[in-house]
Amino acid sequence: MQEVTAARLSARITDVTGLDVTDRQPFGPSSGEPFQLVNYGLGGHYSAHFDILKSQQTDYLRESGERIATFLLYLSDVDIGGHTVFVDAGISVAPVKGMALFWYNTNPALEQEPLTLHAGCPVLKGHKWIANKWIWTYGNMYRHPCGPSPNSTHLKVERIVNRRRHNIHAPH
Ligand SMILES: O=C(O)CCC(=O)C(=O)O
Numbered sequence: 001m002q003e004v005t006a007a008r009l010s011a012r013i014t015d016v017t018g019l020d021v022t023d024r025q026p027f028g029p030s031s032g033e034p035f036q037l038v039n040y041g042l043g044g045h046y047s048a049h050f051d052i053l054k055s056q057q058t059d060y061l062r063e064s065g066e067r068i069a070t071f072l073l074y075l076s077d078v079d080i081g082g083h084t085v086f087v088d089a090g091i092s093v094a095p096v097k098g099m100a101l102f103w104y105n106t107n108p109a110l111e112q113e114p115l116t117l118h119a120g121c122p123v124l125k126g127h128k129w130i131a132n133k134w135i136w137t138y139g140n141m142y143r144h145p146c147g148p149s150p151n152s153t154h155l156k157v158e159r160i161v162n163r164r165r166h167n168i169h170a171p172h
Pocket residue numbers: 038046051082083084085118119120121130132
């Protein structure tokens with residue numbers, strides 16, 4: 001994806017979601033990852049999964065908090081198949097070029113939202129192109145207040161992110 005296109009798309013995502021998606025790597029913590037482009041051929045699919053990375057110690061996780069939200073943009077129609085399915089929520093979405101899905105992966109306590117378990121169903125005819133933008137805690141503490149309990153404030157989240165960044169494991 002050309003840089004100009006990616007920057008314009010990121011700005012549009014901020015407009016519609018109200019969330020910061022700035023990628024500051026390698027200089028600092030990021031609010032959004034670079035777009036991930038995916039192309040599925042015939043039979044191509046993605047098994048059921050969650051998008052948050054709680055068990056994987058990536059640089060992003062340490063620095064930026066967690067993938068609080070997913071913005072999934074369909075770059076193509078699919079002749080048959082290729083639906084995005086939220087298996088426990090009972091939602092099935094047929095890809096339409098130019099359409100996007102947006103959902104929060106975490107609850108206000110930054111815990112995994114169980115209903116976000118989702119899959120990309122096999123492409124039966126045609127092909128499927130998507131672009132994912134994963135949006136992180138960092139930079140969104142004030143736009144999307146959340147914390148370790150439903151009553152907590154964004155300030156606590158900021159402390160947690162800072163602790164992770166400096167690898168400090170203090171009790172709450
Ligand atoms: O292809 C889809 O519809 C879903 C893709 C997805 O869940 C992912 O890339 O994380």
